[in-house]
Amino acid sequence: MIKNYFKIVIRNITRHKTFTFLNISGLAIGIAVASLIMLYVKFEWEYDKSYPNTDSIYRVIQRQPGNIFMGTDYFGVTQEPLGRTLQLEFPEVNNYVTMSSWKDVVINIDRKKNYEEDILYATAPNLFNMFSFEFIQGNPENALSQQNTVILSENDAKKFFGNDNPVGKTITVRENETWTVTGVFKSMPANSQFANYGIITSFETYASTLNNREQTFAWGNNSWCTYVQLKNGINPEFTQTKLPYIIKKYVNSATGSKKVREYYLQSLKDTHLYNKANFALNENGDIKIVLVLIAMAFIIITIASINYMNLSTARASLRAREVGVRKVIGANKIQLITQFVSDSIVYSIVAGIFALILDLLFLPSFNQLVGIKFSSTALFQPSFLIGFLVITLLVGLLSGAYPAFVLSNYQPAQVIKGDNAKGKHSALRRILVVTQFAASIALIACTFIILSQMNYIRNKDMGYNRENIIVLPLKDASVVKQLELMKNDLNRHSSIVEVTASSHLPININSSTHVKISGETGEIDVQSYQMYGDYNFLPTFGISIVDGRNFSKSVATDSANAVLINQSLARSLGLKDAVGKTLNINGDKYNVIGIIKDFNMHSLHQKILPLFIRMHEPWLQYLSIKTKSQDLPATIDYIKSVWNRYAEQRAFDYSFLDSDFNSLYKREERFAEIVSYSSGLAIFIACLGLLGLASFIVEQKRKEIGIRKVLGASVSDVVGTLSKQFLKLVFYANIIAVPAAYYFMTNWLQDFAYRINISWWIFVLSGGMALLIALITVSSQTIKAALSNPVKSIRYE
Amino acid sequence: MLRTNNLVKIYRTEEVETTALDNVSIEINEGEFVSIMGPSGCGKSTLMNILGMLDNPSGGEYHFLGKEVSKFNERQRAQIRKENIGFVFQSFNLIDELTIYENVELPLLYLKVSPSERKRKVQTVLEIMEIMHRRNHFPQQLSGGQQQRVAVARALVANPKLILADEPTGNLDSSHGDEVMKMLTFLNEGGTTVIMVTHSPTYAEYGNRVIHLFDGKVVTENFQESFRV
Ligand SMILES: Nc1ncnc2c1ncn2[C@@H]1O[C@H](COP(=O)(O)OP(=O)(O)OP(=O)(O)O)[C@@H](O)[C@H]1O
Numbered sequence A: 001m002i003k004n005y006f007k008i009v010i011r012n013i014t015r016h017k018t019f020t021f022l023n024i025s026g027l028a029i030g031i032a033v034a035s036l037i038m039l040y041v042k043f044e045w046e047y048d049k050s051y052p053n054t055d056s057i058y059r060v061i062q063r064q065p066g067n068i069f070m071g072t073d074y075f076g077v078t079q080e081p082l083g084r085t086l087q088l089e090f091p092e093v094n095n096y097v098t099m100s101s102w103k104d105v106v107i108n109i110d111r112k113k114n115y116e117e118d119i120l121y122a123t124a125p126n127l128f129n130m131f132s133f134e135f136i137q138g139n140p141e142n143a144l145s146q147q148n149t150v151i152l153s154e155n156d157a158k159k160f161f162g163n164d165n166p167v168g169k170t171i172t173v174r175e176n177e178t179w180t181v182t183g184v185f186k187s188m189p190a191n192s193q194f195a196n197y198g199i200i201t202s203f204e205t206y207a208s209t210l211n212n213r214e215q216t217f218a219w220g221n222n223s224w225c226t227y228v229q230l231k232n233g234i235n236p237e238f239t240q241t242k243l244p245y246i247i248k249k250y251v252n253s254a255t256g257s258k259k260v261r262e263y264y265l266q267s268l269k270d271t272h273l274y275n276k277a278n279f280a281l282n283e284n285g286d287i288k289i290v291l292v293l294i295a296m297a298f299i300i301i302t303i304a305s306i307n308y309m310n311l312s313t314a315r316a317s318l319r320a321r322e323v324g325v326r327k328v329i330g331a332n333k334i335q336l337i338t339q340f341v342s343d344s345i346v347y348s349i350v351a352g353i354f355a356l357i358l359d360l361l362f363l364p365s366f367n368q369l370v371g372i373k374f375s376s377t378a379l380f381q382p383s384f385l386i387g388f389l390v391i392t393l394l395v396g397l398l399s400g401a402y403p404a405f406v407l408s409n410y411q412p413a414q415v416i417k418g419d420n421a422k423g424k425h426s427a428l429r430r431i432l433v434v435t436q437f438a439a440s441i442a443l444i445a446c447t448f449i450i451l452s453q454m455n456y457i458r459n460k461d462m463g464y465n466r467e468n469i470i471v472l473p474l475k476d477a478s479v480v481k482q483l484e485l486m487k488n489d490l491n492r493h494s495s496i497v498e499v500t501a502s503s504h505l506p507i508n509i510n511s512s513t514h515v516k517i518s519g520e521t522g523e524i525d526v527q528s529y530q531m532y533g534d535y536n537f538l539p540t541f542g543i544s545i546v547d548g549r550n551f552s553k554s555v556a557t558d559s560a561n562a563v564l565i566n567q568s569l570a571r572s573l574g575l576k577d578a579v580g581k582t583l584n585i586n587g588d589k590y591n592v593i594g595i596i597k598d599f600n601m602h603s604l605h606q607k608i609l610p611l612f613i614r615m616h617e618p619w620l621q622y623l624s625i626k627t628k629s630q631d632l633p634a635t636i637d638y639i640k641s642v643w644n645r646y647a648e649q650r651a652f653d654y655s656f657l658d659s660d661f662n663s664l665y666k667r668e669e670r671f672a673e674i675v676s677y678s679s680g681l682a683i684f685i686a687c688l689g690l691l692g693l694a695s696f697i698v699e700q701k702r703k704e705i706g707i708r709k710v711l712g713a714s715v716s717d718v719v720g721t722l723s724k725q726f727l728k729l730v731f732y733a734n735i736i737a738v739p740a741a742y743y744f745m746t747n748w749l750q751d752f753a754y755r756i757n758i759s760w761w762i763f764v765l766s767g768g769m770a771l772l773i774a775l776i777t778v779s780s781q782t783i784k785a786a787l788s789n790p791v792k793s794i795r796y797e
Numbered sequence B: 001m002l003r004t005n006n007l008v009k010i011y012r013t014e015e016v017e018t019t020a021l022d023n024v025s026i027e028i029n030e031g032e033f034v035s036i037m038g039p040s041g042c043g044k045s046t047l048m049n050i051l052g053m054l055d056n057p058s059g060g061e062y063h064f065l066g067k068e069v070s071k072f073n074e075r076q077r078a079q080i081r082k083e084n085i086g087f088v089f090q091s092f093n094l095i096d097e098l099t100i101y102e103n104v105e106l107p108l109l110y111l112k113v114s115p116s117e118r119k120r121k122v123q124t125v126l127e128i129m130e131i132m133h134r135r136n137h138f139p140q141q142l143s144g145g146q147q148q149r150v151a152v153a154r155a156l157v158a159n160p161k162l163i164l165a166d167e168p169t170g171n172l173d174s175s176h177g178d179e180v181m182k183m184l185t186f187l188n189e190g191g192t193t194v195i196m197v198t199h200s201p202t203y204a205e206y207g208n209r210v211i212h213l214f215d216g217k218v219v220t221e222n223f224q225e226s227f228r229v
């Protein structure tokens, strides 16, 4: 029996080429999109969940209500003694790890080979027990028990030492420390927060590099990630309710600070996707992106399935006779339903094969879109293939169920007579088409809104200039020592306009402290961003001074006790005439010499906050070089030669400030791309369906068209009559799409401190666009029919 | 074999109510060859559909093989139908996507007959119908007469007790029509009950009696016991 069904499907597939092509391409795109998204969702979903202890591991995060100087008042970093203390105080705390990392550290192997790597340092061996590191060489208990020892991931060991046995060999860190390799561990999967860390050393080794160990490890310093592992079966709420006790007993008493502070235990399972705290060992995922992608997969699959449903039920009239005959001969309803569902499953399986090819072709673009590097072998892993098959079969089932229901309901007595069930299900068909287009139009509208917000962000005057500015990270103190010489050499080049060194770039100032001033009503204390700059900072970035003056070489005291403050800080301090006032910053006195115009120091998600700028060379981290726009390659070559003159041991890295600026909106950019690609695909698939439906209906109306033309209708009359019914559907779709898009986008825009207003023309534009695309699609069929010779079509029946 | 008692069939559309069958009471015995005649629209096909259990009557009784089936649901009807009844239509109603062989095989598939048995049966009927050589062709590649022979082959492949033929010769020229009539007679002689609707008095006379319908009512029944070709 099944064989018999398949014969019919295969013959239908080869006989009705247009129908087959439209259906299969729609379904293939749908399945391809859904399966790639599944790949991504699986990766993100399983992030940091592969450790045997995952369920009992928690990250301690703290909240300092109102302290939004790090973007949010939730902090992913805590104090060094915290983990140890929690284990000491609470019996249910099994284990703790305190850790952090250095980024881009210069590593030398055999004094020759030069790498820049991230290094993780953590409480050993706690780290290895808690996160179940697998040691290939060495053992977790004592691998890092000595100072200046290090373990390497399998990958990094291979990278550094090739096939030699790495244990016992040394690596040179920052040119002056020599660490001995004592172990090799199995590289962590790509969706682990440790994936990027191929070099791990102990907290002790880290501590030995400090010269102010006391202060660094005090309760007043929040710099480390703390993880705790609770005993099995312990409810984290139970421990969490006891955390205020720790604050009272240790933190407040040690620091003397009455700062309001709360600790929370965040399940390891939530730290990647549901993170709300700043600071993490690795870039966090975003549940919103995951959900949006799932929604997109769902929408696109639905649109493709609707195509199948519509085209199949429209064509059902052609198959009605087959159904009638089968029933007469003895088929029952279940058998027929089975037949038509297996029909659609065959279609979806064929589509699935094409989808797999599409997946392979588009994997690189998809990787770029989601920012993860999946290799094509991921597409042949059993877990992926099973998921792929499930999606394919579900699509087949979803698409086939309705047509099967419709077809199997035909009454044989009627169909046999040749009474084909024309137009019977057209009402539902119309509803389905409206649904498809409503989704497509809503997506198009969202795309426009997102793009115009992005455009607004990129073009809004941030209050500083970011064009033609090349940024070099200064990397370490040895380079900073050469700064003056470098600046002099750079300034000699005719294409270099300004050179400045600063602790932060205007696009991201993330250090803050407290500023005090004694006023008439007592002392005012304001939290403010802080940074360090030099004489050329303001001119390089085109930041203007509204009152007072810039740092000046002719005033010797400027480098020691002058401060520039922005308008917001002046306002917060309650100062009308701030220039000349004295501020108390961490116990030292500074003279306000100028007020600078407020500029945005972050993405437009954040409002402008108080800021002050001082001069202090040791803190400088970036060299920003403003150039003339012409002949950039030569200028960069020159900058490189200067860099190599003074900092040969460090790789020459540079970036353009405007692209750094754009990367502030990486998430939004990603979001925008996802939505725009999805809406493109959605409207494309919906149009495939429309094309099929139009060609079918035109075929059915061949005779009517002929008669109309004989009676004197012009081509445009005919096209008009035929197209109108489709355009009406798209119009209805608009009515649904507008409020939906408006709702979602208003929500999305809430996240921006500075945002556009959603204007009506966006909806007119997206609706008009959908209408136009639909018109072109439908016309391609109707015009053909309208142009054909009427005599021919009349003779048909 | 079957007996109806005051069968009524009323079709309702938005505007009109058509009484297609009006108190039809007939009885047909095993082994009979009954022809049904009457003007267009008098209810012949409607009667055939009810007798073949493709449709339920609006009123009256229908006893088939001793069971009152007029209130049966679709599943029950389908069950009796596939075990007992074969159909031949004016428009041959073959499935275009299946070959001749597969079309004929279909009823056996629904009856879950074993593959070897199926093969044997299909080959036998195809040989009887003299279309064995065309078994791998598709319906459109055959002439009308050939297609109708396939339809007859399909109707009888499962060895039904009753064959219902609604104008089986309506779309055929006389030589092809004669062929089909020969087949039906041959089947009837083998013991199968045949009920046939026809507009042709000549073909009607192949039957042992003729039921005349007019406006949904049975008007006369001519017994032609003596007349056989
Ligand atoms: N599905 C239906 N809905 C409404 N009326 C119907 C339907 N089927 C048949 N009729 C009406 O019932 C009456 C009998 O129709 P039927 O098809 O049985 O006639 P017939 O004797 O087979 O005619 P013909 O010789 O033309 O095939 C006709 O008046 C027809 O219009």
Ligand SMILES: [Mg+2]
Residues within 6 Å of the ligand: B044, B045, B046, B166
């Ligand atoms: Mg009829």
